[in-house]
Amino acid sequence: MGQNRRYGSDLTDAAVTEAVTRPMPISLSEAERGAGAVREAEEPPEVEAWVRFPETPVRVRGRAVAWTDRAFWVEFEMRSGATHRVWVWASAVTGVPTGRSQ
Numbered sequence: 001m002g003q004n005r006r007y008g009s010d011l012t013d014a015a016v017t018e019a020v021t022r023p024m025p026i027s028l029s030e031a032e033r034g035a036g037a038v039r040e041a042e043e044p045p046e047v048e049a050w051v052r053f054p055e056t057p058v059r060v061r062g063r064a065v066a067w068t069d070r071a072f073w074v075e076f077e078m079r080s081g082a083t084h085r086v087w088v089w090a091s092a093v094t095g096v097p098t099g100r101s102q
Contacts, residue, residue, distance in 0.1 A: 014079050017058050026052040028087040033071035040066045049074045050092040051084075064093065 044063035049072065051060050062076030065085065072093045075085045 024053075025058075025084055025086040026054065027085075028071055028089065033087045034068040036069045038066050038068055038073075044075065045095065047072070047074060047093050047095040049076075049088050049094075051076070051086055051088060 041064060044065045046061065047064045048059060048061050050057050051074065052058075060074070060076040062074045064072045065075045066073040067090070070090055071087050072090055073085055073087050074093065075083060077083050
């Protein structure tokens with residue numbers, strides 16, 4: 001009978017990641033991110049960060065819009081176009097300029 005052929009598949013890592021995650025990431029609590037001052041970036045640098053979703057952690061590309069001594073507030077976009085901001089541990093973020101603490 002028929003054959004199962006796929007043409008133009010959208011089976012990329014990003015598509016699979018979005019298919020298994022809910023649209024809302026899990027952010028650190030206020031206590032976890034620290035009581036210190038929150039510093040906002042004038043020009044948020046591009047970063048990569050591990051963000052937790054209920055089902056699985058996902059590595060995203062985004063911008064570090066603010067930080068404390070322990071955490072970063074990372075803004076990123078999903079393939080659907082939805083933009084999220086989530087607090088993550090500082091150790092979960094790479095690509096941050098070394099002068100961030102000033």
